[in-house]
Amino acid sequence: MLNKKTVEDIDVKGKRVLVRCDFNVPLDENRNITDDTRIVGALPTIEYLIKNGAKVILCSHMGKPKGEPKPELSLAPVAKALSEKLGKAVVFAADDNVVGENAKKAVAEMADGDVVLLENTRYRVEETKNIDDFSKELASLADVFVNDAFGTAHRAHCSNVGVTQYLPVAACGYLIQKEIQFLGNAVNNPVRPLAAILGGSKVSSKISVINNLLEKVDTLIIGGGMAYTFMKAQGLSIGKSLLEEDFIGYASDMMKKAEEKGVKLLIPIDSVEASEYSNDAEIKICEGGIDDGFMGLDIGPKTIELFSNALKDAKTVVWNGPMGVFEMPNFAKGTNAIAKVLAELDATTVIGGGDSVAAVNKAGLADKMTHISTGGGASLEFLEGKDLPGIVAINDK
Numbered sequence: 001m002l003n004k005k006t007v008e009d010i011d012v013k014g015k016r017v018l019v020r021c022d023f024n025v026p027l028d029e030n031r032n033i034t035d036d037t038r039i040v041g042a043l044p045t046i047e048y049l050i051k052n053g054a055k056v057i058l059c060s061h062m063g064k065p066k067g068e069p070k071p072e073l074s075l076a077p078v079a080k081a082l083s084e085k086l087g088k089a090v091v092f093a094a095d096d097n098v099v100g101e102n103a104k105k106a107v108a109e110m111a112d113g114d115v116v117l118l119e120n121t122r123y124r125v126e127e128t129k130n131i132d133d134f135s136k137e138l139a140s141l142a143d144v145f146v147n148d149a150f151g152t153a154h155r156a157h158c159s160n161v162g163v164t165q166y167l168p169v170a171a172c173g174y175l176i177q178k179e180i181q182f183l184g185n186a187v188n189n190p191v192r193p194l195a196a197i198l199g200g201s202k203v204s205s206k207i208s209v210i211n212n213l214l215e216k217v218d219t220l221i222i223g224g225g226m227a228y229t230f231m232k233a234q235g236l237s238i239g240k241s242l243l244e245e246d247f248i249g250y251a252s253d254m255m256k257k258a259e260e261k262g263v264k265l266l267i268p269i270d271s272v273e274a275s276e277y278s279n280d281a282e283i284k285i286c287e288g289g290i291d292d293g294f295m296g297l298d299i300g301p302k303t304i305e306l307f308s309n310a311l312k313d314a315k316t317v318v319w320n321g322p323m324g325v326f327e328m329p330n331f332a333k334g335t336n337a338i339a340k341v342l343a344e345l346d347a348t349t350v351i352g353g354g355d356s357v358a359a360v361n362k363a364g365l366a367d368k369m370t371h372i373s374t375g376g377g378a379s380l381e382f383l384e385g386k387d388l389p390g391i392v393a394i395n396d397k
């Protein structure tokens with residue numbers, strides 16, 4: 001997965017380059033963009049292409065229009081924002097069928113360095129089903145293809161996978177290149193020791209991640225809600241903490257596997273327990289198991305110390321899933337402490353998972369991490385060791 005063609009490996013001068021971006025930005029009720037991180041993130045690839053004389057045709061999905069035009073999910077606001085950021089006109093091709101008269105005309109009139117943005121690709125019902133008609137139509141606008149949308153890389157859609165069948169070259173942009181480099185190296189070619197920290201609410205959502213990472217890591221740290229299923233498997237009492245009964249056996253198997261592989265697997269030795277799921281609940285620190293009538297909502301101080309020590313010598317750390325209910329201040333200490341440890345480590349630190357990234361941002365430590373993955377679901381599948389169709393479809397060097 002690591003040896004993919006990038007924009008710099010292909011000839012773009014005078015070429016019509018179709019770029020799949022991730023412009024799935026949040027809008028308020030007046031269709032103002034409330035967070036332009038994704039637009040800013042797409043600029044390096046777009047600016048490179050403009051500078052090198054490409055005709056830049058951008059496409060993306062936004063939200064879930066479910067295969068029909070929905071004006072409130074039009075990419076028109078993105079065209080405006082992009083135009084401001086690039087300091088040049090971005091022609092918006094407002095076709096309900098995405099590749100329609102406006103798009104064809106706009107592309108036909110392009111000079112080198114011009115930028116056209118197509119309408120929301122999910123206006124077309126074919127898009128998420130990867131049906132050829134739409135892939136062919138998209139390809140008919142361009143000479144080469146560039147994928148820079150990591151967030152959808154775990155899906156095979158027309159605009160990131162289907163289209164590559166009908167164009168001679170598919171390369172990745174800088175965003176995907178960075179994801180492959182950091183996520184890929186962290187898991188498949190890490191500087192050791194490699195530690196992974198897993199948390200979040202459910203064991204069941206991260207089964208394949210745990211299983212795959214046990215093949216790769218030197219240390220596996222488990223916190224968050226999923227830790228209680230592991231504690232239960234060890235015979236500890238867990239009160240009314242989050243438990244997935246059906247996965248107790250799985251947790252035991254994973255602990256056995258860790259032992260066989262010589263992986264150090266750590267689970268919490270104390271917790272912040274609460275009488276109910278509320279920031280205003282009565283709270284206590286408890287060692288070992290959880291008291292009857294209480295639930296564990298964060299890792300405790302001794303666990304913070306245990307985990308911090310285990311991370312001290314790590315040279316690569318992958319983190320997915322918060323250590324507690326970080327949305328409530330009383331249960332955010334564990335997550336913040338671990339974020340701080342990672343921020344100060346002399347190691348490659350890679351953060352994936354929507355909530356973990358939010359937690360690191362909230363702690364103001366994002367710029368202290370080596371890499372923050374932009375794709376929640378995609379980064380999870382990467383950690384599961386799966387081949388992502390959107391990345392497979394990019395040509396090798």
Ligand code: ADP
Binds near residue numbers: 202225226322323353
């Ligand atoms: P990510 O998005 O980083 O992959 P998840 O979606 O798996 O993470 O899990 C995040 C959620 O897990 C958060 O909403 C957090 O409140 C919840 N969580 C963490 N620890 C606990 C706990 N001990 N009990 C209940 N929920 C928890």
Ligand code: MG
Binds near residue numbers: 354
């Ligand atoms: Mg999440």
